[in-house]
Amino acid sequence: MAEVVDNLVWHDAAELPIRGKGWRLTKSPYDRLPPRALGFVPDGVWTLSRHCAGLHIVFKTKSPAIHVRWQLLRPELSMHHMPATGVSGLDLYGRNGKGKWRFIDNSCPNAQAGEHEFRMCGQKWGQYLLYLPLYNGLTKLEIGLPEQHKLVPLAEDQSVKPIVVYGTSITQGACASRPGTAAFSIAARQLDVPIINLGFSGSGKMEIELAEMLAELDARFYVLDNLRNMAGLVEERFEPFVRRLHKLRPDKRIVVTEDTDFRNMLPTQITAAALPIVNKLIGEGMGDILTFEPCKGMLGTDWETVIDRTHFNDIGMLRQAKVLVKMLKKYIAMT
């Protein structure tokens, strides 16, 4: 129900189609996993699944002003290495005449509940794209427009299957300065394809239950971007996870990304442990399905892509996105 206050009509985002969700029916409209995941996946994964990484809303309006009003799930608006604009902020992009998405403004949250008027760019945008927070959840989100202007939500094209990415803190978006600069968000914008972000900070540990959750989704293909979280776990979990996912979705391609190192000291120990297993699985018949994507050169040679030796700053995110775009394009062409 839209609510009118001070000539602004507030549209409840829960009633709009939220893109980037793997499951339509969720406990909160801003959750990334369905209710049955609670108690099935590890508690840490469930908690992180309530962060809105990758979720976004696309709409049209002719309004010259766009407002947002939010109630965030957690009072911790930022992390020591990631500002509130990225952890808890909303990013507005506009689609220009050439079909390119361009950044307009961030909600710059200073409080768990707040309001922001996006400063517009003085040009007409065909569509708007509103990214939800990377490392916080929402209990309420509303988009406010002057009452004479309509909000026309644009749902995802259901005929296009999403790419499903399972991964780490970096996958989830740490430490992008705002939601739009997370690498998979950049790649999805540039490729104009749906991506489901199942990055779970520090918790991309390949429990067998996660393979079952992933297999519930009718993916275009799967990207397993989680090696960084697999220190000491590769031997035990990597093969059973891939086998289970493959058994449940035998026709789906599975892409494993290489573990990164900001110094380009590759392969890392984790990659060195995983690669023989990938090769074994390929040798045993998964050659048409399973591929390994190296990251050599991805982060450049200047060592400036990280904040704390692990998590990417926006430079790292942009360089990763460039590699992702090329890589995803290749698999999109195959599917």
Next chain:
Amino acid sequence: MAEVVDNLVWHDAAELPIRGKGWRLTKSPYDRLPPRALGFVPDGVWTLSRHCAGLHIVFKTKSPAIHVRWQLLRPELSMHHMPATGVSGLDLYGRNGKGKWRFIDNSCPNAQAGEHEFRMCGQKWGQYLLYLPLYNGLTKLEIGLPEQHKLVPLAEDQSVKPIVVYGTSITQGACASRPGTAAFSIAARQLDVPIINLGFSGSGKMEIELAEMLAELDARFYVLDNLRNMAGLVEERFEPFVRRLHKLRPDKRIVVTEDTDFRNMLPTQITAAALPIVNKLIGEGMGDILTFEPCKGMLGTDWETVIDRTHFNDIGMLRQAKVLVKMLKKYIAMT
């Protein structure tokens, strides 16, 4: 005096040569302006001058471990658009065999007083470079080494005059994810030249007193990087400021940088107001001294260089640094 605790010797950084300071004698060793600036410059400028933007310490040690212990001036460790790693963090860089500075680790502050052991890179570094916080001050800073290892401080070469930069929040480093990715820090590292950062967030407003402060420094040349803070003030202050600085330092080059826009909608209104004054001053005889440096193309065409339409993320910082390196090189060659 060095203090030994748990086999670590703690070296008080106040007793080490701190680089990037325009004035040796300051109220706190981590201030950017001298005591006489208090009450002379606007209060806001004085407050910001206690932030350590651009200050750094260079030293040698053969220790495989480097610790830091800090007490920050302000309890607010972060800003909504800038993480604690940048606002209040310490960045450690190492100089590699080719003479290039490479990022090692950030102190990742979680408290106003704290301690961190930098994780080293598993290689020997000829020198270390420790950046102080961009948007916080320090009341105490110590570097801890295992007692068998020496700390050899490296002072600035006094025969090389520093480039003095006067500017805005962006000059001061907003919103770099950490001190090492502020544009003038990147440029100084790449060029291996001393730069004095007199960026004062929102307060680079060309009061005549600031011209007098700048003129106290025997600069290689001056960079006035403050137009973004001059909305509505250009007509009143720009010409008197430049004339005063030139009168006090008639032999010094003054470089004015163009006001930026993340959409490349240039010139901005501020630039449009300033440029005729620059041209007038050049026409009246400052042609050998005064130059204007355009920023066309500096931020690229993707609009991804800002967090909030104004302040640069690390992508913006890196792109600005690339332009700065080229620009500063030109003036370095002349002086």
